[in-house]
Amino acid sequence: MVISRLKHYPVPMKRYQQLSHKLRLRIERGEFHPGSLLPSIRALSQQYQLSRNTVIHALALLEEGGLIQSRPRQGFQVCTGNVTVPPIRPREVTLGATAFSVLGAANRPGILALGSADPDNHWPLVDWLYRRMATSARQRGGNPDRSSHYSLPAGDPHLRHALADHLNATTFSCNSEQIIITQGAQEALSLTLRTVAEPGDLIAVESPCYYGTLQCVEALGLKVLEVPANSVTGIDLDALETTLQQWPVKALLTNPTWNNPLGFNLDPQGRQRLMALANQWDIAVIEDDVFGELSFNGQRISPLKVLDTDERVLYCGSFSKSLDADIRIGWVLPGRYFERLHYLKFVTSIACPGLQQQSLAELLRGRRYRQHLNRVGPCYGERAQRLADDVRRYWPTDTHFILPRGGMLQWFELPEAINSDQLFRQALAEGIGLSPGNLFCTDDRFGHHLRLCFACYRQDKKQQRAIARVGEMMALNLN
Template sequence: MKIYQTVMHHIKNQLHSGVLQPYDYLPSVRHLSQTLKVSKNSVLRAYLALEQEGLILAHPRKGFSVKPSKDDAPPQPPTPQNVISGATSLDIIGSAQRQAEVIFGSANPDTRFKGRLDFFKQLSKLIRAEIKSPAIYSHYQAPPGDIRLRQLIAKKTHSGHAELDAEEIIITNGAQEAISLALRSIAQPGDIIAVESPCFYGILQCIEALGLQVIEVPTYTPNGIDLEQLEAVLKHWQVKALLLNPHANNPLGFNMPDEQKAILLTIAQTYDLAIIEDDVFGELIHSSQRRRTLKSMDNDGRVILCSSLSKILDPDIRIGWIAPGRYFDQINYLKYVTTLATSGLMQHAAALWMESANFNRHIKQLQNHYRHRKPLFIDALKANLPAEAHINIPESGFLCWVTLPQHINGDSLFTQLKSEGISLTPGSLFGTAKQFQHCIRLNFGSFDNTAKQQKALARLGEIICIEITRQT
């Protein structure tokens, strides 16, 4: 069998198993060539042959999609939905995570780095100084926060473009508070927020807690949110804001191309749409050059940038920030009346750490670490998962999205593996209608290919194979 025919066989297997559905977009030529370790020409030849067989359709500048049959109804445009989340997500970041022996679940970073130790040394020095201090009273570090920390954030978390002004930055208790403040400043209960689909479940829960509705816009690797679908939504619905994660996307791992960002900003200007940019994974690009944020390309203050130290240092260090653009006054006030302040001691420690040489060194170590862990993990997945599983190779970050045949229930996999001390994140959490119930998200940040981790992946593959056999 020729190489391109092997690629065709791979795609046909995914069509037969339901991993690929009518109207779904196929992986890009580059992405599939990396996944199967074949040349781009072989993938392109396979796609053209599948098109000739009438199985897929070509779309100029967009790629290839599964050709529907006459009986397949066209996809319905996204409509507003209420978010109703269960307790599974709390289980993932709570007891299931703490009790697991092998952790592929919650999106926590690897914390086995000297940079983290350096931060806590700085914090320890400050605490000792406070113990010796004769001060008889303390004070809140009122919003917008420690000016030195804000200056360092503006200086050190950019891509070579002047995207942040220290005077615009407000320090928050992590990125989640930043996103919540952004939503509260723009929308009222009942208003509509557009998000990527699949969408990080923490964002969906925040939208639920604020009494907002959500429209889920299909999102694909490698270009990100479907801009045609987004514009169709904006024509029919009064959307208050678009919330998206364009770099090292959670859960798909793509980096939105700059040309797509430029088109998105043009659409946002046309419909006067606010954009909330979740850049919490922005430093985890698997290259030395940080990608331009939407914020850096924004000329009229409509982009609200949110980020934190959680994914690059430790999730327990609740230091985040928001650059609100035209919404600064509302968000600064909301921060004050909601939580009053973020710990001044933690802000001071973060500033000392960021201005040292340790910060840049730490970021490079993180980028190299995750870049080297990725192929190790992907090879381990390929060795253990059946051919029917589609492994989405992330461009950046430390999260991997796996699509399984339609009848496989990720919630069931989560429950079975939890009882065996193995954690993963079921895909059902990433949508309002359990449309990703046949998917799972895995964290390879701390993957060292140990015997215990190998055994856990083998067990995952075994359970998936059993479920596939049960349905055939």
């Protein structure tokens, strides 16, 4: 009698067993591909808030089970052969409705948008910009001699010059003739994809990846190959190599610096290898660098474009994350694809609005934009920490994340029993906007993940209450 009752109450797993189980699931889901290295012991202990000893114990268990093997001076590698992971195959994207409901939700009046990637736009420089635009608009309005003419498709020459000066001073050398101004990075991404690929072509992306990329791919009739990525080391380059060997990939679309949604920054060796693979397989690289200027320590991370020896990188940037998303001005340096992209910009929208472009050109003059960035990065770093503190206080202990060192986004792995689509709907009903994990892939592999944005997380009462409430919802769902 006693024995049969005991059967219903299994001995709880020890912490190292729980971690080993979680890592096994991540490997089986394809997050860590056979042949790739697991994050370091230090990174795992930070991510799971466990001691190094517990992590070592968990890894030993996986090693005993033949799932990973130790590589001298490198770490632990996922064994080939002993694990069945879902193969990377071309997939159609069918994201539309969910993405629209999330974006729609974030924009509804009264919603506390914790999930969408909006910057804080309460900075003196943003005020300056809008005042400057108002002055220019008034001057134009009051000018009886004004004439009507379209801006140039590649952009206002003053803005292109000012942007080239800014990039030369902070990022890489270029000249204004290489730049095309776009309506935000979203238009840049759409134009780059249209430039390098045709309907039915295959585009490799990090998985999870920004849903706007997936939506673009969907709208253009392309297919994605989702290459696993994680918050510590970024895209799995072994898996990328295998993918390139197996499929006729047209382009890699990557967000290597302070990635959306994972928050990673691909290290310099990874960047070298990525570019070597692109050269070897002769594919275009679309580099989405919208968060590149937002390192918490103020240091500019060198984009892939710097390593581009044969003009195959189409480099995309924007003012949406550093100033305000509503300005809708971004840019692309399309390298060898300039002519085609220039033509597509012209036939798509002729040009971007002149008023914004002229005011931004003035904003970029002098040092004020750089001074602004030096304030924003560290401030976002503090806010990331505040959000992390509140999540640790109010969410289940089984919530895991790696604190990023730049950007504005935090990716969470929730307890497995939590369905983040359901959580999203529950929170929305109470006026809280979240971004559920499945928005960032083509299937439901991130069904217990969430992305939040910390750019505006000042830890005020309303925000704290919302985080606490989401924690309560999760606790209820777990019981």
